[in-house]
Amino acid sequence: MTRSAxxxxxxxxxxxxSPGAAPSDAARVVVSQGRVNYGDLTVFEGIxxxxxxxxxxxxxxxxxCGKTTLLRCIDGLTRLNSGTVTVDGKPLNGPMPxxxxxxxxFGLFPWKSVYNNVAYGLKLQGAPKEQIExxxxxxxxxxxxxxxxxxxxxxxxxxxxxxxxxxxxLAVEPQVLLMDEPFSAIDAQTREILQFELLRIWEQRPxxxxxxxxxxxxxxxxxxxxxxxxxxxxxxHEVIDVGIPHPRTRDTLSTxxxxxxxxxxxxxxxxxxxxxERQVG
Amino acid sequence: MTEQPQIHAGAGAxxxxxAPSAGLGSAATEAVPLPGEPSGPGQAVPPGxxxxxxxxxxxxLLRTLAGVALLALWELAAxxxxxxxxxxxxxxxxAVPEVFATEKFWQDAWATIWSVIEGVVIGAVAGxxxxxxxxRIRLVRWFFTSYVSALYTLPMVAVVPLMTIWLGYTSETxxxxxxxxxxxxxxxxxxxxxxxxxxxxxxxARTFRAKVHNIWFGIALRNAIPYLIAGLQLAIxxxxxxxVAVEFLAGVPGLGYSILMQTRSFQQNEAFVGVVLLxxxxxxxxxxxxxxxRRFLPxxxx
Ligand SMILES: Nc1ncnc2c1ncn2[C@@H]1O[C@H](COP(=O)(O)OP(=O)(O)OP(=O)(O)O)[C@@H](O)[C@H]1O
Ligand SMILES: [Mg+2]
Numbered sequence: 247m248t249r250s251a252x253x254x255x256x257x258x259x260x261x262x263x264s265p266g267a268a269p270s271d272a273a274r275v276v277v278s279q280g281r282v283n284y285g286d287l288t289v290f291e292g293i294x295x296x297x298x299x300x301x302x303x304x305x306x307x308x309x310x311c312g313k314t315t316l317l318r319c320i321d322g323l324t325r326l327n328s329g330t331v332t333v334d335g336k337p338l339n340g341p342m343p344x345x346x347x348x349x350x351x352f353g354l355f356p357w358k359s360v361y362n363n364v365a366y367g368l369k370l371q372g373a374p375k376e377q378i379e380x381x382x383x384x385x386x387x388x389x390x391x392x393x394x395x396x397x398x399x400x401x402x403x404x405x406x407x408x409x410x411x412x413x414x415x416l417a418v419e420p421q422v423l424l425m426d427e428p429f430s431a432i433d434a435q436t437r438e439i440l441q442f443e444l445l446r447i448w449e450q451r452p453x454x455x456x457x458x459x460x461x462x463x464x465x466x467x468x469x470x471x472x473x474x475x476x477x478x479x480x481x482x483h484e485v486i487d488v489g490i491p492h493p494r495t496r497d498t499l500s501t502x503x504x505x506x507x508x509x510x511x512x513x514x515x516x517x518x519x520x521x522x523e524r525q526v527g
Numbered sequence: 528m529t530e531q532p533q534i535h536a537g538a539g540a541x542x543x544x545x546a547p548s549a550g551l552g553s554a555a556t557e558a559v560p561l562p563g564e565p566s567g568p569g570q571a572v573p574p575g576x577x578x579x580x581x582x583x584x585x586x587x588l589l590r591t592l593a594g595v596a597l598l599a600l601w602e603l604a605a606x607x608x609x610x611x612x613x614x615x616x617x618x619x620x621x622a623v624p625e626v627f628a629t630e631k632f633w634q635d636a637w638a639t640i641w642s643v644i645e646g647v648v649i650g651a652v653a654g655x656x657x658x659x660x661x662x663r664i665r666l667v668r669w670f671f672t673s674y675v676s677a678l679y680t681l682p683m684v685a686v687v688p689l690m691t692i693w694l695g696y697t698s699e700t701x702x703x704x705x706x707x708x709x710x711x712x713x714x715x716x717x718x719x720x721x722x723x724x725x726x727x728x729x730x731x732a733r734t735f736r737a738k739v740h741n742i743w744f745g746i747a748l749r750n751a752i753p754y755l756i757a758g759l760q761l762a763i764x765x766x767x768x769x770x771v772a773v774e775f776l777a778g779v780p781g782l783g784y785s786i787l788m789q790t791r792s793f794q795q796n797e798a799f800v801g802v803v804l805l806x807x808x809x810x811x812x813x814x815x816x817x818x819x820x821r822r823f824l825p826x827x828x829x
Contacts, residue, residue, distance in 0.1 A: 322733075
C-alpha cells in the first residue's frame with residue numbers, strides 16, 4: 247500500500263487554523279493498527295490514523311469500506327477487534343466525554359423540542375441548570391435555529407434538523423467532533439450552505455474533527471487532510487494534505503489547488519471502481 | 528370481538544417498520560394494533576381517499592346517517608314482527624329518562640366502570656413495567672414470551688369460575704380478572720414498542736453516555752408510548768368484557784349483572800340502556816386516547 251503524502255510534503259501544511267491561533271500539534275485521536283471484523287468479514291485492518299487538535303480530517307472510500315465502523319470505534323460505540331484507539335492519550339473504553347457525534351439521519355428524538363434535543367447531552371452529564379440555560383441558546387443561535395427552540399423535529403426541514411443535531415453535538419463542547427455523512431440526507435443547496443456554516447463554526451472554536459463523506463468536493467473543502475480508504479479488507483490507501491488555508495469560502499472551490507487535490511482523490515477512488523468493474527466483467 | 532383499535536398504516540417514513548406482534552406470535556386471535564410510523568412529508572395518500580374528501584359530505588355525517596338508517600331498519604323489523612319480546616330503538620329511548628332517574632342504575636354503572644378504570648390502571652402499570660423489561664432484557668423476554676402469549680390468547684372468561692373459588696363471589700374477583708385482562712395487551716404492546724427503538728436513538732444516548740435508566744425511561748418508554756396507547760385501547764375493551772362476564776358468572780353487583788337480571792325479567796328496554804351506556808364508555812375512552820395521541824404525539828400518523 248502506498249502511504250505517500252500525495253502531492254504535497256509533510257503534514258501541518260496549510261493549517262493556518264483560525265486567525266491568530268498558533269497551530270497545535272497535540273494528537274487528540276490516535277488509532278493504531280485498528281482492525282474490525284464481523285465473523286469472516288474483515289472490514290478494515292492496519293489502520294493508523296492521528297487527528298490533531300484544530301484539524302479536520304475527511305475520510306472517503308467506497309461504500310461498505312468501513313467508514314462508519316471506524317467512526318463508531320472512535321466514538322466508543324463499537325470495539326476494535328485488534329489495535330487501539332486513544333483519545334487525549336487515554337485508551338478508549340466505551341464512549342468518552344469530550345467526543346461528540348453528528349449522525350447521518352440526525353438522530354433527534356421526535357418527542358423532544360429542539361431546545362431539549364440540544365440540551366440532551368448536557369442533561370445526561372448532569373450539568374447545572376444555569377449552565378444549560380446559558381449554553382443551549384448559544385448553540386441554537388450559532389447553528390441558526392434561534393426562534394425554533396420550541397419546535398419539534400417533525401416541524402423542521404432536513405437541513406434544520408441537522409442544524410439541531412449539530413447544536414446538540416457542540417453543546418457539550420467536545421474536543422473531538424465526529425461526523426458521519428452529516429449532509430448526505432440534505433438537498434444540494436442547503437448542503438452547500440451548511441458546509442460553509444460548519445466551517446465558520448469550526449473557525450470560532452477549532453477542534454479536532456473527523457468528517458466522513460461520499461462527496462469528494464466536500465471532503466476536500468472541509469478537510470485539512472483527506473484519508474482515502476480502499477481495498478478488501480480496506481486500509482488507508484493514501485493521506486492527502488489539502489494545503490488550503492482557512493478560512494475557506496466559496497472562492498476556495500475555484501482555486502487551482504482545490505481542483506488538483508479533488509482530481510487526485512477522484513483518480514484514487516476511480517481506480518478502485520474501474521478495477522471492480524473489470525473483476526465483474 | 529370489537530376490540531381492534533384503528534390500525535394506522537405506516538407509510539414508509541424511511542424507517543424499518545417492525546410489526547409489534549412479531550415478538551410474541553400473539554396475532555393468532557386478534558390483530559395487535561400497529562401504531563403508525565411517524566408520518567414523514569413523503570407519506571403517500573391513496574388517490575381514492577383524496578377524491579372522496581373532495582366530493583362527499585363529511586365523514587361524521589355519513590356515519591351518523593348510516594347509524595340512524597340502521598336503527599330505523601331495526602325499528603321497522605321489530606314492528607313487522609309485532610312481538611313484545613324484541614326491543615325497539617324507540618322503546619329503549621323512552622326508557623332512558625326513567626332508568627337515568629333510578630339511583631341503582633348509576634350505582635351499578637359506577638361499580639362496573641370504576642372496576643374497569645381501577646383494573647386498567649393496575650394492569651397498565653404492571654404491564655408497562657413487564658413490557659419494558661421484556662423489551663430491553665433478552666433473558667426476561669426469553670423467559671416470559673411464551674407464557675404471555677399463551678395467556679394472551681386465553682379467554683379470561685374461562686378462568687373466572689376458578690377465580691371465584693380462590694377469591695369468592697366478590698368484587699375483588701372482578702378487579703383481579705379485569706386487571707389481568709388489561710395487563711396482557713399492555714405487556715405485549717409495550718414489549719414491542721420498547722424493543723423496536725430506532726438504532727440511531729440508542730447510538731445518540733450511548734454517545735452521551737446515558738445510563739441504563741436513561742435508556743429505559745427516557746427512550747424505550749417514550750418510544751413505546753404510541754404502542755402503549757394502542758394497547759390501552761385494547762385493554763379497556765377487554766377489561767369491560769371481563770368485568771361484565773364476571774358479573775354474569777359470579778353475580779357480582781354491577782351494570783352487567785343488572786343487565787342480566789333485567790333481561791331475565793323481560794325488562795329488555797331497561798337492559799338495553801345499560802348496554803348503550805357501556806358502549807358509550809368504550810367509545811368515549813377510545814376517542815380520548817386518540818385525542819391524546821394526536822395532541823401529545825403529533826409526529827405519529829393520525
Ligand atoms: N453490525 C454489523 N454486523 C455485521 N456486519 C456489519 C455490521 N456493521 C457493518 N457491517 C459490515 O461492515 C462493512 C462496513 O460497513 P460500514 O457501514 O462501516 O461501511 P461504510 O463505509 O460506512 O459504508 P457507506 O459508505 O455505505 O456508509 C459492511 O460490509 C457492512 O456490511
Ligand atoms: Mg457509512
